[in-house]
Amino acid sequence: MSVHKEISAHAKKQNEIVTTFLTLEAKREQYIDEAIQICMEGKPFSTDKINAVTEKMNHLARNGIAPQRKLVSIEMVKEYVMRLKRRES
Known part of the structure; x- marks a missing residue:
């Protein structure tokens, strides 16, 4: 019976990690979208909030349960915005 409890506890812990990771991933995407919008408006922006969440995710x-995510630089956001603007042209 103790093996069953250990397996259940392990599965519960993994589920908590995945749930937390998905919550953080949604927050990271929100911060990325905000940075993109601010960049498109030509205003100064930071990737600090994005990378703080990314560090927690990593x-x-x-x-070993969830994938690593890359840190986001200001240059990466600017390059992405430039590609978006080219597509719109």
């Missing part, structure tokens, strides 16, 4: 990913 910490969870070290357990």
Whole structure:
């Protein structure tokens, strides 16, 4: 019976990690969208909030359950916005 409890506890812990990761991923996407919008308006922006969430995600990913995410630079956002603007032209 103790093996069953250990397996259940392990599965619960993995589920918590995945749930937390997905919540953080949604927050990261929101911050990326905000940075893109601000950049498109030609205003100064930061990737600090994006990368703070990314660090938390990567910490969870070290357990091997979730994938690592790249840190986002200001240049990456600017390059993406430039590609979007070219497509619109």
